[in-house]
Amino acid sequence: MPPTQSRRDTPLAGLIRLAWRGPLMAVPFALFFGVLNGWHTNQLPGVYLVALIFTMVIGFAIWAGEHFALARFVPADAEGRRSVPHTVAFFGVLSIVAAYAAAVLIHFTLIPALLGNPTSMISFGMFTLLFTALFIGISMATRFYREALDRARSDQELTLARRIQRSFLLTRFPAMPRLEVHALNISSKQVSGDFYDVVPAGDRVFLLAIADVAGKGVPAALLSSMLQASLRTQATTLPSVAGIMKNVNTLAHRSTTLDQFATFFLARIEESTLRFTYTNAGHNYPMLFRRGGERLTLERGGTVVGILEDATYEEGTVDLAAGDRVVLFTDGIVEAMNRAGEFYGEERLEQLVRALPEALAAETVIERILEGLRAFLDGEEAGDDMTLMVLRVLEAPVGESPARGASAGGTAARG
Numbered sequence: 001m002p003p004t005q006s007r008r009d010t011p012l013a014g015l016i017r018l019a020w021r022g023p024l025m026a027v028p029f030a031l032f033f034g035v036l037n038g039w040h041t042n043q044l045p046g047v048y049l050v051a052l053i054f055t056m057v058i059g060f061a062i063w064a065g066e067h068f069a070l071a072r073f074v075p076a077d078a079e080g081r082r083s084v085p086h087t088v089a090f091f092g093v094l095s096i097v098a099a100y101a102a103a104v105l106i107h108f109t110l111i112p113a114l115l116g117n118p119t120s121m122i123s124f125g126m127f128t129l130l131f132t133a134l135f136i137g138i139s140m141a142t143r144f145y146r147e148a149l150d151r152a153r154s155d156q157e158l159t160l161a162r163r164i165q166r167s168f169l170l171t172r173f174p175a176m177p178r179l180e181v182h183a184l185n186i187s188s189k190q191v192s193g194d195f196y197d198v199v200p201a202g203d204r205v206f207l208l209a210i211a212d213v214a215g216k217g218v219p220a221a222l223l224s225s226m227l228q229a230s231l232r233t234q235a236t237t238l239p240s241v242a243g244i245m246k247n248v249n250t251l252a253h254r255s256t257t258l259d260q261f262a263t264f265f266l267a268r269i270e271e272s273t274l275r276f277t278y279t280n281a282g283h284n285y286p287m288l289f290r291r292g293g294e295r296l297t298l299e300r301g302g303t304v305v306g307i308l309e310d311a312t313y314e315e316g317t318v319d320l321a322a323g324d325r326v327v328l329f330t331d332g333i334v335e336a337m338n339r340a341g342e343f344y345g346e347e348r349l350e351q352l353v354r355a356l357p358e359a360l361a362a363e364t365v366i367e368r369i370l371e372g373l374r375a376f377l378d379g380e381e382a383g384d385d386m387t388l389m390v391l392r393v394l395e396a397p398v399g400e401s402p403a404r405g406a407s408a409g410g411t412a413a414r415g
Contacts, residue, residue, distance in 0.1 A: 026056075029055065030044065053110075054103075057105070058102065061095070062094060073086075074086045074087050174206060176206075176271050178393065179269065179271055179392070179394065180361065180391070181362055182361070182362035182365075183210075184370075186382070186385070193212065193224050194212050196210045196328075199232055204270065207231065207244075207266065208268075208389065209231055210264075212330040212387070214261050226252070227252060230248050241268050242301075245301070246312060248264065249305040249308075252306035256306055260306055263305075264283055265283040265286060269391070274319060274320040274321065275319055275320075276320050278315065279300065279302070281302055282303055282305075285298055286326055286328040287326070287349075290324055295350065295354075296318065301316070325358075325391065326392075327388070334349060336373060336382045336384075338377050344377075366388045
């Protein structure tokens with residue numbers, strides 16, 4: 001059965017394979033019919049010749065059907081897969097027709113009585129159906145076995161890719177006297193298109209990044225790893241987050257296809273001054289919660305990365321103060337949908353964070369957000385990768401004056 005063939009098999013390769021496999025496959029058929037007819041050794045060459053004719057005619061019909069007719073009668077879907085029942089029916093009918101064609105050839109050349117009467121024709125038909133069913137069963141079992149091996153190898157490769165990707169995501173975050181940061185990624189598949197990072201960029205200076213690559217699985221994970229690597233190589237050499245984002249965008253545009261892009265939020269936080277400079281490349285607006293209850297959304301920036309090679313990005317700046325919290329997230333959080341078809345939404349996220357005590361650690365804030373989200377989903381699976389990052393500003397140590405300032409230049413948009 002052709003389903004066991006490789007998709008990359010060529011017609012010539014299939015024909016060559018039939019040329020050497022056909023004579024071998026005819027041997028067990030010759031032995032079967034030899035035993036059925038009383039096992040006269042002097043008749044064995046003739047029986048083998050009959051079996052060889054059947055094998056080659058049927059094999060040639062299947063070869064021709066696979067390479068020149070299957071696509072027309074059983075079209076593949078967008079992922080290249082064909083309906084198993086339709087494929088089985090196609091090759092089953094083809095095998096029966098080819099078997100009768102071989103029988104007619106043998107009837108007029110070697111065995112005139114093969115189809116000499118209705119009883120002979122019915123008996124031949126029964127044998128044909130029996131062997132067709134047998135071959136289909138063997139072929140399908142072989143196919144499923146090979147597919148199981150392919151899936152096992154693919155799962156093993158994905159597990160390895162996930163292990164490598166997870167090693168790039170921080171689990172231990174920098175300890176800072178004035179700042180606390182924590183992040184978490186939950187992938188919807190074995191590998192994720194989201195990533196986060198906290199990168200040292202100088203003396204008590206850090207870059208905070210969160211990104212969401214369009215798509216899922218391995219292609220999205222490869223692009224996210226490339227973006228993360230680009231960020232880390234520029235962290236200590238380029239002080240401007242807008243400049244870093246421009247370089248990241250250029251790399252993504254030159255290295256990916258037209259349908260690959262990513263949303264990206266990048267910020268630079270100076271612990272000594274608590275100055276928070278950021279640029280937003282089409283990402284969900286992070287929320288800044290002031291201690292007094294004010295909420296700002298961090299919007300300034302530009303378009304998503306990877307679409308326009310010459311895209312430019314603006315920077316926004318805010319001065320943080322003790323008690324402030326910044327919540328960064330990907331759309332897998334706010335677009336998670338429950339059974340009623342409702343999105344979790346930014347409003348629910350905002351209300352949940354507002355209700356949390358200000359003294360909660362960043363890690364606990366993330367845990368509470370996920371608890372609220374799971375309660376909202378009520379058992380439904382999230383349809384996308386989910387990533388959260390929380391930055392919390394701590395009280396100034398004794399002897400250090402707090403650095404509280406107004407928003408510089410009004411670059412944060414009010415929620």
